[in-house]
């Protein structure tokens with residue numbers, strides 16, 4: 001599903017970038033958009049550089065300029081009303097969100113947004129706050145970098161065969177395929193290759209600290225949860241989905257004195273059932289949740305779909321216009337709504 005949308009955007013972004021966004025907004029009636037990023041940095045951190053493209057400060061500021069020209073920043077009260085269906089948003093509006101609770105949100109992103117008066121929500125993995133642990137995909141990126149730079153000499157270990165045979169290309173391909181379920185391979189491989197993730201965490205501090213979160217909260221930024229340790233929901237059990245969602249949300253609300261309960265799905269909400277949404281919403285475990293399927297309605301009405309603005313160096317205008325055209329395209333086939341069963 002994701003691939004079709006991405007391919008569509010890649011094939012039409014140049015054309016789409018030349019169409020006025022206002023025209024597409026009027027045709028689609030999609031007035032409110034929810035863009036999201038992870039990180040902004042002039043140099044991609046090593047734990048991310050082998051996973052996806054990071055926008056520079058200049059690219060981010062150009063995105064913001066485009067957004068402010070075409071949309072007004074949605075404030076949190078508007079968001080609450082929007083969710084409760086008490087108010088229809090008539091002016092084109094946007095709300096920025098940032099996943100994974102990275103240090104760059106404090107060091108780079110928040111100062112820019114604060115200066116421009118743009119609100120944002122940052123989503124945290126409860127286990128990673130204060131650099132207590134590291135997302136398994138970041139371990140992949142670190143090991144790829146380590147392999148490319150050091151070409152380590154290994155003489156033992158179950159998963160080190162590629163290293164022993166010095167088949168580095170195969171090893172990198174293998175590393176990219178490691179998922180949540182078999183993530184321990186990364187720890188074993190790091191031990192074998194004498195690479196220390198804890199040292200990286202200690203020296204580089206990729207995540208926000210509790211102190212930084214509290215000070216950003218004071219400045220008016222909001223925080224939500226992004227699960228405990230970032231599993232892909234369709235691959236874990238229903239019970240574990242609930243556990244990851246409820247435990248992380250409660251911890252973030254308790255630790256930082258937060259009353260609202262925002263949640264963004266790690267990776268994707270693809271395949272998450274109606275039963276899950278009914279349970280978390282009916283029992284007020286979560287107030288609002290966020291996916292990343294672009295511009296789309298969801299039969300789980302409190303689940304909002306967002307647009308990734310990190311797609312291969314494309315500008316916000318190219319991505320948003322392409323998403324709006326994709327929306328029109330899907331509307332023809334009546335496929336603009338995610339149906340949960």
Ligand SMILES: [Zn+2]
Nearest residue numbers: 099100266267
């Ligand atoms: Zn994430």
